[in-house]
Amino acid sequence: MSLASKTKEIVKHFEFKFSKSLGQNFLIDQNILNKIVDAAELDENSTAIEIGPGIGVLTQEMARRCKKVVAIEIDDTLIPILNETLANFENIKIVHNDALKVDFNRLIEEEGLENIKLVANLPYYVTTPILTKVLMEKLPLKSIIVMIQKEVADRIVAKPGSKEYGSLSILVQYYCDVQKVCRVSKNCFVPPPKVESSVIKMNLRPPKYNVEDEDLFFNVVRHAFNMRRKTLWNALKPIGLREEDLKEVFKLSGIDETRRGETLSIEEFAKLSNTIYTKLKK
Structure with a gap:
């Protein structure tokens, strides 16, 4: 059957x-x-x-x-x-x-x-x-x-x-x-x-990416995709940084603040979240 x-x-x-x-x-x-x-x-x-x-x-x-x-x-x-x-x-x-x-x-x-x-x-x-x-x-x-x-x-x-x-x-x-x-x-x-x-x-497998804080990493990812049409600058404003600190994060990470989340690789999200992590620790 x-x-x-x-x-x-x-x-x-x-x-x-x-x-x-x-x-x-x-x-x-x-x-x-x-x-x-x-x-x-x-x-x-x-x-x-x-x-x-x-x-x-x-x-x-x-x-x-x-x-x-x-x-x-x-x-x-x-x-x-x-x-x-x-x-x-x-x-x-x-x-x-x-x-x-x-x-x-x-x-x-x-x-x-x-x-x-x-x-x-x-x-x-x-x-x-x-x-x-x-x-x-x-x-x-x-x-x-x-x-x-x-x-x-x-x-x-x-x-x-x-x-x-x-x-x-x-x-x-x-x-x-x-x-x-x-x-x-x-x-x-x-x-x-x-x-x-x-x-x-x-x-x-173990993650291949150097991420300082996984919770923060996934939080950054969620914010970046919450409103797909928003630039990273606008999407990450609620992340908890002052505007001058957020501007410095983009400068230090080498990621253009006018980009949108869907253009970033996992490695770039890791770099961005690690830079935010360092800034939040200060």
Whole structure:
């Protein structure tokens, strides 16, 4: 039986109703499923955290390849379905919770997870908050492999000067080396979403940039992109410096105050934030 037939049969058997508010779209394409699991490079020494397992299709594939899978599901109505579809796997732990409220460091410690990959078909509405949470909390992840809205994937891999480039691009590229795995048609889901999707892989690594204060760095980035049409001079006025000090910051960093945030590389943002850091310390 094909993945599409299996999925539709399970949905019908349990009389499951898809929730628009939770962004539920189940993958029914075996080829895409294989590409996601292959990209995760799971083996008997690795563990996986999955957010939004749905009816457990991806969960099962990962459990066949790795030591343990911890699947986090927010939807009450999916828990009994998962308990049945995953009943034959002893290496799967189902966590009934909102991923945005999960203490991942505590979960990782309690479950004894090592060599961890985060793998998920993320609901579109929660993509940016989830990625922000797991990256800013500095979880001990080897990689993140997620299927997300194509436009968000484009923003993540975007380069300076492009219209897609923004604070999300900088956040992810600061912590990760990023690559697109594949594009996914809306016809690969039930029900079909209104937009195309992409699978993207992020390999975590120590930051390559010399940043004195990461909180300040990301604060500068946020201000620079809050109003994209503003020059850096106007965007960074609320940062907490007197005008004469801000003018000196631009002079010392060698960055033109009339530029806009989307033109700056991560290295230039690092230089700018470090200069502000030095000025604020005085």
